[in-house]
Amino acid sequence: MKELITFENVEIGFKETLFSIPKLNLERGKLYSLIGKNAAGKSTFFQSLLGIIPFKSGTININKVEISSISALEKAKLIAFVASKFDGVQHLYGLEYVLLGRSPYTNFLGKTSENDVEIVKSIFQNLQITHLEQKETLKMSDGERQILSLAKALAQESKVILLDEPSAFLDYSNRIKVLRLLKQIAFEKDICIIQSSHDLEICLEYSTDFLIINSKNRELILTKNSNLKKDFLIETAF
Amino acid sequence: MKISHRKIILFLTICLVFLSFLHLNNGKFNFDFGLIFKSIFNFNDSIQQEIIFREIRFPRTIIAIFAGAGLSIAGLLLQTFFNNPLAGPSVLGITSGSSLFVALSVLSGFELFSTDLGITFSALFGAFAFSLLILLFSYFVKSAVSLLLIGMMLASFTSAIIQILQLTTHANQLKVFTLWGFGSLQQISFNQLFFVSIVFLLGISLLTILIKPLNLLVLGEKQAQILGINISNFKFIIIGVSSLFAGLITAYCGPISFIGLAVPNICKQLFKTQNHLILILGSALIGALLLLICDLIVMYLEPNMLIPLNGITALIGSPIVVWIILKKF
Numbered sequence: 001m002k003e004l005i006t007f008e009n010v011e012i013g014f015k016e017t018l019f020s021i022p023k024l025n026l027e028r029g030k031l032y033s034l035i036g037k038n039a040a041g042k043s044t045f046f047q048s049l050l051g052i053i054p055f056k057s058g059t060i061n062i063n064k065v066e067i068s069s070i071s072a073l074e075k076a077k078l079i080a081f082v083a084s085k086f087d088g089v090q091h092l093y094g095l096e097y098v099l100l101g102r103s104p105y106t107n108f109l110g111k112t113s114e115n116d117v118e119i120v121k122s123i124f125q126n127l128q129i130t131h132l133e134q135k136e137t138l139k140m141s142d143g144e145r146q147i148l149s150l151a152k153a154l155a156q157e158s159k160v161i162l163l164d165e166p167s168a169f170l171d172y173s174n175r176i177k178v179l180r181l182l183k184q185i186a187f188e189k190d191i192c193i194i195q196s197s198h199d200l201e202i203c204l205e206y207s208t209d210f211l212i213i214n215s216k217n218r219e220l221i222l223t224k225n226s227n228l229k230k231d232f233l234i235e236t237a238f
Numbered sequence: 239m240k241i242s243h244r245k246i247i248l249f250l251t252i253c254l255v256f257l258s259f260l261h262l263n264n265g266k267f268n269f270d271f272g273l274i275f276k277s278i279f280n281f282n283d284s285i286q287q288e289i290i291f292r293e294i295r296f297p298r299t300i301i302a303i304f305a306g307a308g309l310s311i312a313g314l315l316l317q318t319f320f321n322n323p324l325a326g327p328s329v330l331g332i333t334s335g336s337s338l339f340v341a342l343s344v345l346s347g348f349e350l351f352s353t354d355l356g357i358t359f360s361a362l363f364g365a366f367a368f369s370l371l372i373l374l375f376s377y378f379v380k381s382a383v384s385l386l387l388i389g390m391m392l393a394s395f396t397s398a399i400i401q402i403l404q405l406t407t408h409a410n411q412l413k414v415f416t417l418w419g420f421g422s423l424q425q426i427s428f429n430q431l432f433f434v435s436i437v438f439l440l441g442i443s444l445l446t447i448l449i450k451p452l453n454l455l456v457l458g459e460k461q462a463q464i465l466g467i468n469i470s471n472f473k474f475i476i477i478g479v480s481s482l483f484a485g486l487i488t489a490y491c492g493p494i495s496f497i498g499l500a501v502p503n504i505c506k507q508l509f510k511t512q513n514h515l516i517l518i519l520g521s522a523l524i525g526a527l528l529l530l531i532c533d534l535i536v537m538y539l540e541p542n543m544l545i546p547l548n549g550i551t552a553l554i555g556s557p558i559v560v561w562i563i564l565k566k567f
Binding site: 051076077080086092096103104108156 | 446447449450453454456457460461463464465466467468506509510511512513515
């Protein structure tokens with residue numbers, strides 16, 4: 001079974017409906033790019049999945065379990081989230097920050113085990129950022145912090161990773177680096193990654209599937225990469 | 239816990255033990271340990287020196303440790319919760335809440351309200367009420383500085399009400415309240431210590447379940463929730479514990495300013511960590527040390543002049559606050 005998240009007659013929005021999802025299945029091992037205008041509801045969509053704000057109607061299942069019936073702790077083991085920006089915290093070092101991603105698995109004191117440290121260290125090695133382990137997060141560049149936030153999300157060992165415009169504050173080379181990493185991670189770890197973005201060119205190059213919020217009828221549609229043109233994306237979404 | 243952290247904590251503990259005995263011995267260096275232990279564990283009420291130790295010096299030392307530690311922990315919790323290095327029980331108006339309700343109960347003239355228990359509960363109630371008020375305001379203001387200004391407005395508002403109340407009361411009640419307002423560690427008796435210790439230990443034990451949520455709150459409320467912490471539950475425990483410490487100490491020592499604000503910042507600079515297990519331990523130790531030092535200064539000056547404790551904490555605390563502002567804002 002490749003199906004991971006299923007949507008049925010979902011209306012996303014808090015007070016008023018921002019967009020609807022009649023029927024949609026999202027699969028493991030794929031990188032989805034979420035495309036839509038500003039204020040189309042991309043962040044709201046993520047927050048609804050994370051359970052921070054409710055959605056208006058319909059059912060969303062993850063692993064065949066209704067999303068609202070999952071506790072905050074169980075959800076943390078299923079879904080990880082990377083915000084568009086992490087500003088860094090004084091006296092919080094790279095390794096400690098990523099170790100916080102292990103919180104869903106630690107005891108009530110938050111004490112990390114040797115196993116936790118091992119998992120996190122191997123993530124640092126895989127992402128080739130071992131030099132950030134002992135660096136203070138406040139003193140890092142935006143690019144370093146973004147990769148580190150991705151490392152924290154990976155430490156959660158979740159089935160789904162959501163990224164809200166992960167490359168919005170990054171330069172061109174870092175944008176490509178992040179997207180290439182995401183594609184590789186989705187494939188290697190067999191997880192579902194959804195990233196929202198306004199970078200159509202880079203997305204077309206690295207993303208396999210597109211979730212487009214149609215600006216005309218306000219529906220979320222899934223489109224495969226192979227038959228996609230940039231003009232079509234622009235026409236539908238904007 | 240890193241080795242360097244352990245060393246600092248060990249050093250602070252040794253300093254605390256030494257200063258506690260110095261404070262217990264009225265600031266003199268010729269210790270008489272036999273007398274100290276006998277007056278606490280094998281008390282003989284016919285020896286005057288033992289009475290002085292048991293009823294005056296011992297409670298003063300213990301409450302100095304409790305007050306310094308409690309106010310600093312309350313400040314640390316508030317600073318992490320509101321993500322604001324300048325937050326603290328006095329700046330956010332929480333001790334003002336206590337003062338207002340203590341004033342209402344003392345100046346009301348009802349016997350029941352002026353008892354120790356009455357004052358304690360008024361102070362706790364005031365602290366809780368004003369904490370919830372600040373929590374409510376925090377939903378509407380986004381800027382860290384605005385919230386502090388609201389806290390200061392709460393303080394001016396309550397002090398205005400207190401001044402009006404003072405105009406209409408009898409001299410005796412006014413004296414009780416005015417002395418309380420100066421902040422003092424000499425009001426508490428040996429028998430009251432038992433009750434204070436129990437409430438204090440209750441607060442300390444609640445802290446254990448807060449360490450993990452506090453460590454995640456450093457990343458913001460949203461991230462804490464995404465990492466599996468049900469933040470709406472912990473929100474009220476964090477606010478509750480900080481009000482408990484602030485209210486309890488305000489009830490017995492009066493409104494002591496600056497300790498809760500300055501100590502967590504000194505602690506973070508010293509330990510350079512965001513691990514709240516270390517920050518709580520460190521803040522408690524540094525807070526207790528600092529208040530003992532402040533009270534020792536009061537003690538040394540006593541023969542010549544009576545300076546209120548609040549005067550000393552302000553003299554030491556306000557330069558530290560300016561230093562924080564220069565560094566962070």
